[in-house]
Structures are given as structure tokens and as C-alpha cells.
Amino acid sequence: MTTSPTRPLPVVQLRVPTDEDAHAWHRVFDDPDVMEFLGGPAEPSVYEEITARQRMHDAQLGYCLWTLLDAEGAVLGFTGAQPWPREKAWGPVGEIEIGWRLARTAWGQGYAYAAALATLERVRAAGVPHVVAMINDENARSIAVAERLGMTLADRFPLPGGTRVGRRYELTLARG
Numbered sequence: 001m002t003t004s005p006t007r008p009l010p011v012v013q014l015r016v017p018t019d020e021d022a023h024a025w026h027r028v029f030d031d032p033d034v035m036e037f038l039g040g041p042a043e044p045s046v047y048e049e050i051t052a053r054q055r056m057h058d059a060q061l062g063y064c065l066w067t068l069l070d071a072e073g074a075v076l077g078f079t080g081a082q083p084w085p086r087e088k089a090w091g092p093v094g095e096i097e098i099g100w101r102l103a104r105t106a107w108g109q110g111y112a113y114a115a116a117l118a119t120l121e122r123v124r125a126a127g128v129p130h131v132v133a134m135i136n137d138e139n140a141r142s143i144a145v146a147e148r149l150g151m152t153l154a155d156r157f158p159l160p161g162g163t164r165v166g167r168r169y170e171l172t173l174a175r176g
Contacts, residue, residue, distance in 0.1 A: 007110065009110050010111055010114055012070065012071075012076075012079075012118055013068075013071070014066035014067070014068060014080070014115070015066055015067050017050075017051035017055065017064070017065070017066065017067045019048075021047075021067045022050070023047070024075040025047040025050070025075070025077070025078065026042070026043075026046075028075060028077055028103035029101060031103070031104050050065070053082075054082070057083075061126065062126040063082075063126050063128070065081070066079060066119075068100070068111065068115050070106075070111070075103075076102050076105075076106040078100070079099070079100040079115035079118070080098070080099070080100075080119050080122075081096050081098045081099075081119055081123045081128065081131060082099075083095070083097075084097050089160070090159075092134070095131075096123065096128050096130070096131050097131065097132050097133060098116065098119050098120070098131045098133050099134075100116055100145065107141065112142075113148055116145055117149070120171075123173065129172065129173055130171070130172050130173065131170070131171050131173065132154075132168055132169060132170050133168075133171075134166055134167070135169065136159065136164055136167075137167055147169075151169035151171040152170055154169065154170040
């Protein structure tokens, strides 16, 4: 669990990623611990492509992977939702995946849960009826966030490469 029942959630801000956020994401994710379940740290060009794609998603869909900021405006990572890429040969093609990735310094403080709650509010308002979260079976922190959100485990499956297992969590969003 990321926060205790008596500790208030931290204030989070979400914004559509800017060109500058690509560099901030690279800086906060250039950590083997942060990228443990994602193939290791990536080059800046990867984040330039991701942030550009997210701006397109926001313009077309009304949601994306938003830059996650703390109360003072410091970049902590990202959270949000996006369609599962059709070009991937595995996974929930056609589904809307929610996710979060935070700087190591932001772990264990409730930011992921607070940001995921904000994401669910925004995608619900955009008319998304159902979301999934795809999580590596060894990623206990993300599993805890998904379960705390009330997501249910729908499937376990071999991840590409064959050495690790993934989990697919689902959540139906009630109309607000």
C-alpha cells in the first residue's frame, strides 16, 4: 500500500506533456530501478516520441499519459491512459490502458495512487467505460496500486521474451 489510511494523499498536478517534458522524463526515468520492468533506461529520443504521441492522444481522445507534477510543480514522472498500441503483437489491442511511472524519489509517498485516481476521474469524464492495467508479475508496487484502485485481476500471461509473466487488471468505470 502506498499510503496509510490516516495519511492524506499528496497533491498532484497533471498536464499534457510538453517538448521540455521529454527531457524531464528522461532525467527521472534514467534509473535502472525505475526501468526494471520496462527493459532498462531509454535514450532521450524515445521520450521525445512518446511525449509527441501523448499530445496527439490528448488532442484526439481527451486523455493521454500526462506529466505528473508535485504541488510545487516538480516533474515526478507520468500517469494517464492511452489505447493499447495496435502494432504490438501481444496485449489488449483496442483497450484503454492506464499506467504510471514515477521517479525513484517519489516512490512510497502515495503519488502513484493519487495520480491514478486523478487519471480515472479524467478518463471517466472523457467517456471511457472500461480500463486495463498491464503489469509485470514481479512489480509489487504497481500491483498494489492497481488493487487499491479496485481493479480486478483478469489474466496472467507470458510476457514477450518468455522469461517473465504479466498481469492484466481490469476496471469498469461507473458513470459519475
